[in-house]
Amino acid sequence: MSTTYVVRDSVTMLRRNLLHWERYPSLAIMLVAQPILFLLLFVYVFGGTLGAGLPGVPGGGDRTDYLGYITPGILIMAVASVALGTAISVAMDMSGGIIARFRTMDIAKVSVLTGHVLGAVIKTLLTTVITLAVAVLLGYRSDAGVGEWLAAFGVILLLAFALTWLTVAMGLAADSVETASNTPMFLVLLPFISSGFVPTDEMPWGLRHFAEHQPFTPMIDSLRALTSGASPGSDLWLAIAWCLLIALAGYLWARRQYTKVPAR
Incomplete structure (x- = not known):
């Protein structure tokens, strides 16, 4: 199949995917509201106390200092x-049989997953912009500057x-929508055990070791450095390496799961 058909079918699947946000507004609102609620919670409930303990702030910080510290973690x-x-x-498509039906149609097979990705x-870009605006x-x-923000x-x-790609694979592998909603929850919880909300130096040894070597910490530290106008150093390259590794593993897993879907 030519590249033209692959692009055309991928755009069609992308349009279908974006229409789901119009048809299921409650899901869209939940996904956008969740990081904003965490932002409000940590700034106004814990910000005064946690801000006072931030390192490198003469005389102790306040809620504004803590807001600047946690915003990169909230974006993640x-x-x-x-x-x-x-x-x-993806799990909803699987349970409804639409992916199996797509496999029988004369469309580029890769476009089904590409549309979701x-x-x-696009949804991530919109959500992060809204969160940053709040x-x-x-x-x-x-x-x-502009370069650092880019x-x-x-x-x-x-x-x-x-x-x-990782969660597409999880959705394909899940036996129900409920399972698909629970399996990726660790992705939302891992930022709490990182440098996102408190410096890792303040953690007990075992927890600090885990926090410093899990994927989200270099990503958050890179964002924190870039958005403050500082150099991210080796954290940026480590973050990119983690992203590429997760993307490759997720893609290979998703492709394997997709080939298992029986055509109807």
Whole structure:
């Protein structure tokens, strides 16, 4: 099949995927609202206490300082939240038999999964922009220039691409929509055990070791450095490596699961 047909079919599947947000507004609202609720919770409930303990802030920080510290972690949570919704969407297609039906049609087979991936990346961009806008309304400010912000959004989109392939595979492998909604929950929980909300130096040894070597910590540290106008150093390359590894593993798993779907 020619590249033209692959692109055409992928765009069709992308359009179908985006229409799901119109038909299931409750899911869209939940995915967008979740990172915003966490942002409000940590800033206004814990921000005063946690901000006072931030390192490198003379005399102790306040809620505004803590807002600047956790915003990168909240943006990563927004990416994970949309990825979770992708697993649910794929599982709904599986349970409804539509993916099996697509396999019998004269369309590019890769376009079925590509539509989900591209749709999730677009939704991630929208969700992160809305979350960042709320953070700005709360008082978040950045010293980063245009180049640093472009690099930050590049990290976000690369992570979205990687997590989406992983959750597409989870949705294909799930035996029900309920299973698909629960399996990727660790992606939303892992940022809590990272440098997203408190410095890892403040954690007990075992927890600190895990937090410093799990994938989300270099991603969050890279975003924090880029959005503050600083150099991310080796964290950026480590974050990119993690994203590529997750994307490759997710793609191979998704392709294997997709070939198992019986045609109808």
